[in-house]
Amino acid sequence: MEKLACKLMGLIALSLGLPKDKFHGFFKEQTSFIRLNDYPPCPVPDLALGVGRHKDAMALTILAQDDVGGLEVKRKTDGEWLWVKPTPNAYIINIGDIIRVWSNDIYESVEHRAMVNSEKERFSIPYFLSPAHYTNVQPLEELINQQNPAKYKPYNWGKFLVTRKRSNFQKLDVENIQIYHFKIPESELAEKLDSSSNIVHQQTSVRGAPITCSTAWYPFKEEDGMSAASMEEVDVGFWQPSPYFPATLLTIIKVSISGDNFTTEPPQILISLKSVKTTLDSASVYVTALTILSQDNVEK
Ligand SMILES: O=C(O)CCC(=O)C(=O)O
Numbered sequence: 517m518e519k520l521a522c523k524l525m526g527l528i529a530l531s532l533g534l535p536k537d538k539f540h541g542f543f544k545e546q547t548s549f550i551r552l553n554d555y556p557p558c559p560v561p562d563l564a565l566g567v568g569r570h571k572d573a574m575a576l577t578i579l580a581q582d583d584v585g586g587l588e589v590k591r592k593t594d595g596e597w598l599w600v601k602p603t604p605n606a607y608i609i610n611i612g613d614i615i616r617v618w619s620n621d622i623y624e625s626v627e628h629r630a631m632v633n634s635e636k637e638r639f640s641i642p643y644f645l646s647p648a649h650y651t652n653v654q655p656l657e658e659l660i661n662q663q664n665p666a667k668y669k670p671y672n673w674g675k676f677l678v679t680r681k682r683s684n685f686q687k688l689d690v691e692n693i694q695i696y697h698f699k700i701p702e703s704e705l706a707e708k709l710d711s712s713s714n715i716v717h718q719q720t721s722v723r724g725a726p727i728t729c730s731t732a733w734y735p736f737k738e739e740d741g742m743s744a745a746s747m748e749e750v751d752v753g754f755w756q757p758s759p760y761f762p763a764t765l766l767t768i769i770k771v772s773i774s775g776d777n778f779t780t781e782p783p784q785i786l787i788s789l790k791s792v793k794t795t796l797d798s799a800s801v802y803v804t805a806l807t808i809l810s811q812d813n814v815e816k
Pocket residue numbers: 551553567572579581586587628629630640642
């Protein structure tokens with residue numbers, strides 16, 4: 517898991533125009549952990565939630581799940597909850613708040629929740645890639661400038677985590693600590709912009725288009741159990757906004773490995789990480805593209 521997460525962080529760094537190993541230092545020591553979610557059948561599922569709505573606070577989440585399904589993600593445009601159909605032999609990958617802050621909102625963490633059903637028990641196992649507790653999280657210097665100032669105040673990850681854990685999943689009168697508590701108000705940002713220059717700068721990826729990806733599937737080979745494929749060589753293609761979720765930050769990526777080829781589902785490629793060479797620990801598998809699944813996988 518750690519290895520896969522590390523490879524994904526390398527891809528994300530490249531997509532931001534940063535060196536591939538940009539994030540490595542943050543994870544030399546870690547607070548990463550795995551959670552085992554068990555959702556027993558619930559006689560009145562409409563009145564219950566498995567996990568309430570939240571954004572993952574960590575850097576990256578790699579979620580393994582069975583075929584029951586229950587994960588829902590919130591579409592940003594209209595706040596509608598979309599059902600994510602489980603994909604066999606695939607992980608779901610979520611951008612967490614830490615990447616959101618490091619990227620100064622180029623990447624957004626997606627709001628999600630887990631539903632229960634009346635018939636089947638469901639299991640999910642998220643792995644949360646998290647930096648050392650002493651990490652001060654703040655927008656990366658390389659991604660901010662006068663026209664595009666930092667949108668978040670720095671915060672200490674260990675303190676954030678402890679505060680979150682103390683109150684998470686509990687019905688308290690006080691609101692749980694959230695990343696937007698560290699967000700610098702728009703009015704303050706506007707003042708900063710006014711005082712520098714009036715250029716309105718749309719935050720873009722290296723290749724020009726806004727990145728709209730926050731949830732992705734990444735495959736694992738059944739015979740390897742939960743051990744993940746790892747990416748060795750990457751040539752990042754261009755990023756385009758999702759045709760399906762134009763203004764949302766939910767986009768789903770699937771890499772399908774079939775011998776030396778990839779399969780595209782559907783043919784529309786939203787994010788194309790061309791010539792991605794993937795090497796499993798034991799055998800070499802080549803993936804030539806990361807492709808986007810259609811909305812077939814996200815039921816409305
Ligand atoms: O069970 C799921 O699909 C999601 C669980 C989750 O969001 C979490 O544990 O943070």
